[in-house]
Amino acid sequence: MKRRPEASLTLRVRTATEECLLQVVPGTSVRDVLDTTKIRVRAACGGNGSCGACVVTWISGDVNAQTTAEYQRLQPAERAAGARLACQLRLQADSEIRIDDPAPPSAWTSIPANSLSAAPAGRPELQQHIYGLAVDLGTTHIRLSLWDRKQGRRIATRRGPNPQAIFGADILNRLASVIDRPERAEEVAHLARDAILHALRDILMRDVGEVRPMLAEIGEVFIVGNAAMLALLTSQGARELLDPENWAGRVNYQPKDPAAFQSKWLLPHATISLPDPVSGFIGSDLLADLVATRLIEGPPGSLLLDIGTNTEIALWDGTHLHITAVPGGPAFEGSGLRNGMAAEPGAIFRVRPNRDAWSLETIGGSPERGFCGSGLVDAVACLLASGQLKPSGRFASPTGDEGFCFDPGNPRTALHAQDIDTFQRAKAATAAAMAALLRQAGMGWNSVQRLCVCGAFGHTLDIAHAQAIGLLPPLPVEFIELAADASLAGCEMGLLHQDGLATFANMRNHIVAINLSQIWDYDDLYIDHLRLRPIQNQ
Amino acid sequence: MLERIIKAYNEAVFETDKEAAFEVINEAMAQGLTAEDVVFKVVIPAVEEMMADITRNPDANLAQHFMTAQIAAEVTERMLEKFKHPPEIIGRVVIGTAAGDLHSLGKRIVMGCLKALMVEVVDLGVNVPAEKFVDEAVAHDAQVIAVSAMMVHTATGENGCRKVREILCQRGLEEKIKIVVGGAPYRFDEALYKSVGADGWAADGITASRMIIGLIRVVKDGGGP
Known part of the structure; x- marks a missing residue:
C-alpha cells in the first residue's frame, strides 16, 4: 500500500464560471483528471474516444498529437480551433484548456487513481453477471467501484457524500433519529440506497455508455461499513445499537428480504454481500482495512x-x-x-x-x-x-x-x-x-x-x-x-x-x-x- | 514565599502543565509548606479563580478545562494522603452517567473539582440505572445525586433523570436528596433540566461544583429550595 509521490504537471482549467489549477501525473488523460474534480466533462463512453462528448478547447502548453478517435469525432474546423477530446488529451508540459459545455454538477467524483490499490486477480470461471460493485458506506462519505469481476478490471470509481447526514452527522444522533419511527427508518435507508444507485448510474452513463442492460449484468454488491451504517441501510437494530449493553456483542444486519433489496436497487441478479461487523461498535470497514x-x-x-x-x-x-x-x-x-x-x-x-x-x-x-x-x-x-x-x-x-x-x-x-x-x-x-x-x-x-x-x-x-x-x-x-x-x-x-x-x-x-x-x-x-x-x- | 508559590502554581495551571505544577508543589513542601496549606491556600483558590474565569469567559477551551481540573484533582488527592487529620468534608455526592450513556468525561471534571473543594464523591461509573443512583445515595448518606447525560435520548429519556426523580418521590426522599444534571443537551435548552425533574444544572463541569455545594447546603440546612 506504500505510495511514492509522482512528478506532476499543472493544468489550468477555465469554464464560464470558474478557473482552477490541477496537478496531473504525466500519462493520465485530461478526462481522468477532471473526473476527480467537480468540473467534469460530458461523457458517455469509458474514455476510448467513441462517444465524442468530452470536447474541450486546448489553449496553450505542450500536449500529445491528435488521435484517430479525434479525427473521427471532430470536424476539421473544430480541430483547427483547438477542439480536443479530453479522454484523448495528455499533457507533456504545463498546459491550459477551456471547457465551454461542462457536465451538469454532480455530487459524485472519481477517486484519484494514485490512491487506488492494484487490482486483485480476476475470476475467469464466471460465466454470467460478471460485473460487481464494491461499496464502502461511510458515515460521511460513500466510496464505491464497479468491477468486471471476470477480468479483474476496475471500470470506474466514485466518491460522494452520504445524504443520511441530514439526520445526524455522527452515528449516535443518526441512530437516535430513527428510534420508534419506522417511516423515518425507511427514509434513512432509502437515502443511502438511492445514493449508491445514483453513483452506479453515474458510472454506467459516463464510463460504460448504457444503464439498464448493465444493471441486469451485475452479479454482486459487496458492502462494508460501521455497524450503525449497516443497521440503517437494512432498517433494523438501531435501538439495540444505542444500548451500550449490545456494543461488545456480535450483531448481524443481513437484509431481511434480499429480493426486495435487489428490486429497489434495480439489480435483479445481484447477491447483496454484507460481511458481519465485528461487534456493535466495530464495523466491517475495519475488517476491510485489515484485509487490504x-x-x-x-x-x-x-x-x-x-x-x-x-x-x-x-x-x-x-x-x-x-x-x-x-x-x-x-x-x-x-x-x-x-x-x-x-x-x-x-x-x-x-x-x-x-x-x-x-x-x-x-x-x-x-x-x-x-x-x-x-x-x-x-x-x-x-x-x-x-x-x-x-x-x-x-x-x-x-x-x-x-x-x-x-x-x-x-x-x-x-x-x-x-x-x-x-x-x-x-x-x-x-x-x-x-x-x-x-x-x-x-x-x-x-x-x-x-x-x-x-x-x-x-x-x-x-x-x-x-x-x-x-x-x-x-x-x-x-x-x-x-x-x-x-x-x-x-x-x-x-x-x-x-x-x-x-x-x-x-x-x-x-x-x-x-x-x-x-x-x-x-x-x-x-x-x-x-x-x-x-x-x-x- | 507563599505568594511566589501561588504565582508559580497558577502559572503552571494556566499553561495546563501538570509536570510543572507538581514541581512547584514538591518544592513548596520541601520548603516546609504543609499538605493542608497546599490544598487550602494554593489549590482551592486556584480552582475558585478557574470558576470565576469561566464565568467571565464561557467560551473558554474545553481541553484546557479538562487539563486544569485533572491537575487540581491529582494534586489534592496526593495531598489528602498527607493530611495529619482527615479533612472536614462539606458533603457527599453520588455521580454517574445516565442509563445508556457512556460519556464519562463531564463527570470526570465535576469529580475533580468537587474533590479539590472537599466534597466527597462516590463514582458509580457509566450507564447507571436509576435505582442504583438512589440506592447508593441512601447507602452513602449523600445529599446530591449527579446524573451526567451527553446525548439527547439519555438526557430526556424515561430511564435517566426522570426515573431518578420518580423513585425519590415514591420513597419520600425529595427533601433529603437533590438531583443535578449536566451534559450537552442541557446547554442547548436551559429549561430542560426542570422538565426532566432535576433541581439544578450547570453549563460546564467546573462551575457545576459551585451549584452542587449550594444544594448540599440547602439539604443540610433542612430542606426546601
Whole structure:
C-alpha cells in the first residue's frame, strides 16, 4: 500500500464560471483528471474516444498529437480551433484548456487513481453477471467501484457524500433519529440506497455508455461499513445499537428480504454481500482495512488507524488483533470547525512558513475556502513551532473575533480558539485510544514496528507535523504508511475473492474487541494527551 | 514565599502543565509548606479563580478545562494522603452517567473539582440505572445525586433523570436528596433540566461544583429550595 509521490504537471482549467489549477501525473488523460474534480466533462463512453462528448478547447502548453478517435469525432474546423477530446488529451508540459459545455454538477467524483490499490486477480470461471460493485458506506462519505469481476478490471470509481447526514452527522444522533419511527427508518435507508444507485448510474452513463442492460449484468454488491451504517441501510437494530449493553456483542444486519433489496436497487441478479461487523461498535470497514493492509501478516506491534467520523484502531501483537473505536475523527474531516471542510477543491491541505507570511496550498489550486484534516495538522504544528500557539492550546496573544488568519485578506483561512480546542480533543482521543490498546496488549510505543494510517487524511498528511503535536507516535518515519482508501481496497478484495465473506469472517477469529469505556483510566489517558506536544514514551 | 508559590502554581495551571505544577508543589513542601496549606491556600483558590474565569469567559477551551481540573484533582488527592487529620468534608455526592450513556468525561471534571473543594464523591461509573443512583445515595448518606447525560435520548429519556426523580418521590426522599444534571443537551435548552425533574444544572463541569455545594447546603440546612 506504500505510495511514492509522482512528478506532476499543472493544468489550468477555465469554464464560464470558474478557473482552477490541477496537478496531473504525466500519462493520465485530461478526462481522468477532471473526473476527480467537480468540473467534469460530458461523457458517455469509458474514455476510448467513441462517444465524442468530452470536447474541450486546448489553449496553450505542450500536449500529445491528435488521435484517430479525434479525427473521427471532430470536424476539421473544430480541430483547427483547438477542439480536443479530453479522454484523448495528455499533457507533456504545463498546459491550459477551456471547457465551454461542462457536465451538469454532480455530487459524485472519481477517486484519484494514485490512491487506488492494484487490482486483485480476476475470476475467469464466471460465466454470467460478471460485473460487481464494491461499496464502502461511510458515515460521511460513500466510496464505491464497479468491477468486471471476470477480468479483474476496475471500470470506474466514485466518491460522494452520504445524504443520511441530514439526520445526524455522527452515528449516535443518526441512530437516535430513527428510534420508534419506522417511516423515518425507511427514509434513512432509502437515502443511502438511492445514493449508491445514483453513483452506479453515474458510472454506467459516463464510463460504460448504457444503464439498464448493465444493471441486469451485475452479479454482486459487496458492502462494508460501521455497524450503525449497516443497521440503517437494512432498517433494523438501531435501538439495540444505542444500548451500550449490545456494543461488545456480535450483531448481524443481513437484509431481511434480499429480493426486495435487489428490486429497489434495480439489480435483479445481484447477491447483496454484507460481511458481519465485528461487534456493535466495530464495523466491517475495519475488517476491510485489515484485509487490504494484510496487517496480521506483518510483525507483532503493527498498528492500524482508520480516521473517520468514527475512528477505529487495530493492534496486531503476533497472536491477537486488539481492536477499539473512538469518536475521534469528525474534526479531521472538517466537521465542527468554523473553517473546516472535507478534502474538496479550495481546501487548504498544506501550510508552510514562508518568511514573515505563510504559504497555503489548496486542492485544485482554487482560492482558500477552509482547512481539511492535513491542512489543519500543518496549521496547528506551524503555529506551535513559531510560538504563536502554546502547548495548552492557547494562542500566545489573544486573536479576537477574527481568529488567527493565515492570510489576513481571507477570513476563510482563520483558525479560532474553539477550533484548536476541537482539534485537541480529537487528537487526544485518537492518541489515547492507541495508548490504551498498546497497554492492553502489554506493549509500549517502542514495540510498534508498523503504523498504517487510513481514512480522512488521505495522502497529504505531514507525518513530522502529526508527530510534533502528538497525533501520531514518534516512530521512525519509514514505519508509517499512509493508506487512505484501504477500506475500499479491502472491500474490492472481498468482491473479487471467490469467497469474500469467508475471508472477512476468518479475520474475526483473531479479534479481541475492547470497549474504552470499560478501561477505568481511559479518561486520564485522554486528558494526558490533550497537550500539543509529542506523545510521551510512557 | 507563599505568594511566589501561588504565582508559580497558577502559572503552571494556566499553561495546563501538570509536570510543572507538581514541581512547584514538591518544592513548596520541601520548603516546609504543609499538605493542608497546599490544598487550602494554593489549590482551592486556584480552582475558585478557574470558576470565576469561566464565568467571565464561557467560551473558554474545553481541553484546557479538562487539563486544569485533572491537575487540581491529582494534586489534592496526593495531598489528602498527607493530611495529619482527615479533612472536614462539606458533603457527599453520588455521580454517574445516565442509563445508556457512556460519556464519562463531564463527570470526570465535576469529580475533580468537587474533590479539590472537599466534597466527597462516590463514582458509580457509566450507564447507571436509576435505582442504583438512589440506592447508593441512601447507602452513602449523600445529599446530591449527579446524573451526567451527553446525548439527547439519555438526557430526556424515561430511564435517566426522570426515573431518578420518580423513585425519590415514591420513597419520600425529595427533601433529603437533590438531583443535578449536566451534559450537552442541557446547554442547548436551559429549561430542560426542570422538565426532566432535576433541581439544578450547570453549563460546564467546573462551575457545576459551585451549584452542587449550594444544594448540599440547602439539604443540610433542612430542606426546601
